Amino acid sequence: MKTAVITGASSGLGIELALAAEKKFPDIECFWLIARRAERLQETAGRLSRGTLLISADLSTEDGLAKYRSALEREKPDVRLLINNAGFGILGNVADSDPGGQAGMIDVNIRALTVMTAVTLPYMGRGAMIVNTSSIASFCPAPRMTVYSSTKAYVTSFTRGLAEELRPRGISVTAVCPGPMDTEFLSVAGISGNSKTFDTLPYCDPKKVAEGTIDAAAAGRVIYTPKAFYRFYRFVAKILPHSLVVKMAKT
Numbered sequence: 682m683k684t685a686v687i688t689g690a691s692s693g694l695g696i697e698l699a700l701a702a703e704k705k706f707p708d709i710e711c712f713w714l715i716a717r718r719a720e721r722l723q724e725t726a727g728r729l730s731r732g733t734l735l736i737s738a739d740l741s742t743e744d745g746l747a748k749y750r751s752a753l754e755r756e757k758p759d760v761r762l763l764i765n766n767a768g769f770g771i772l773g774n775v776a777d778s779d780p781g782g783q784a785g786m787i788d789v790n791i792r793a794l795t796v797m798t799a800v801t802l803p804y805m806g807r808g809a810m811i812v813n814t815s816s817i818a819s820f821c822p823a824p825r826m827t828v829y830s831s832t833k834a835y836v837t838s839f840t841r842g843l844a845e846e847l848r849p850r851g852i853s854v855t856a857v858c859p860g861p862m863d864t865e866f867l868s869v870a871g872i873s874g875n876s877k878t879f880d881t882l883p884y885c886d887p888k889k890v891a892e893g894t895i896d897a898a899a900a901g902r903v904i905y906t907p908k909a910f911y912r913f914y915r916f917v918a919k920i921l922p923h924s925l926v927v928k929m930a931k932t
């Protein structure tokens with residue numbers, strides 16, 4: 682069955698990505714929605730008109746990833762679209778932060794995304810697409826979100842490398858690099874009211890980001906940065922030394 686797999690589908694950008702994918706790809710028959718909160722996945726499923734399979738799983742754990750692997754082995758889907766979107770950040774200096782939380786970001790943003798990709802690839806054929814949710818934080822280290830920005834630098838770098846590896850197989854890989862969005866991300870990260878940078882930066886609309894991302898994936902683009910303001914930031918971070926840009930990137 683032609684399938685789209687979406688992690689982080691219980692909230693924010695993940696919901697919008699599911700809706701945008703449904704609109705863009707009428708041939709996809711089933712949406713696999715993955716996150717920890719089952720009741721929230723039900724709500725997302727209720728907004729889709731195609732078939733769904735809900736996998737309530739904590740992707741930071743071996744058990745969570747095993748749940749997904751078993752579903753793949755059981756259903757043997759034809760995965761046309763894999764969206765690795767689950768992720769979270771934590772605001773604060775490394776020295777003042779709980780080491781478990783820091784490691785948790787690595788587990789979800791890096792480890793789960795990598796394992797999800799590796800175990801799904803055998804079920805993907807020519808014309809299939811992978812989308813990884815990265816961030817503008819991937820363009821330069823962001824002090825006070827140092828671990829988070831480092832995980833997203835991995836996501837962007839992983840995307841570039843994988844896109845090249847999979848080109849001969851006709852599978853595209855796209856990283857979306859949004860700026861701040863008003864989602865649960867802000868409260869999960871402890872950002873709300875605690876970051877001048879987040880108070881000043883222009884916000885991205887998750888629906889527009891999702892639609893742009895799905896279009897970019899369909900067009901086979903490797904990096905998609907919504908909003909001219911952030912494309913300019915990406916350019917600045919590319920041409921100026923990071924020792925300079927890192928001062929502006931402080932969250």
Ligand SMILES: NC(=O)c1ccc[n+]([C@@H]2O[C@H](COP(=O)([O-])OP(=O)(O)OC[C@H]3O[C@@H](n4cnc5c(N)ncnc54)[C@H](OP(=O)(O)O)[C@@H]3O)[C@@H](O)[C@H]2O)c1
Binds near residue numbers: 738867
């Ligand atoms: N909002 C922003 O400012 C912003 C900017 C740039 C990039 N991003 C990135 O955009 C992506 C989506 O974030 P969002 O803004 O939509 O935030 P969100 O509303 O908090 O959504 C995060 C999603 O990830 C899932 N998730 C988190 N930890 C998980 C785990 N251990 N296992 C399984 N699922 C997990 C959450 O589901 P459950 O809680 O139900 O598990 C939720 O569906 C993230 O990768 C984030 O880093 C966000």
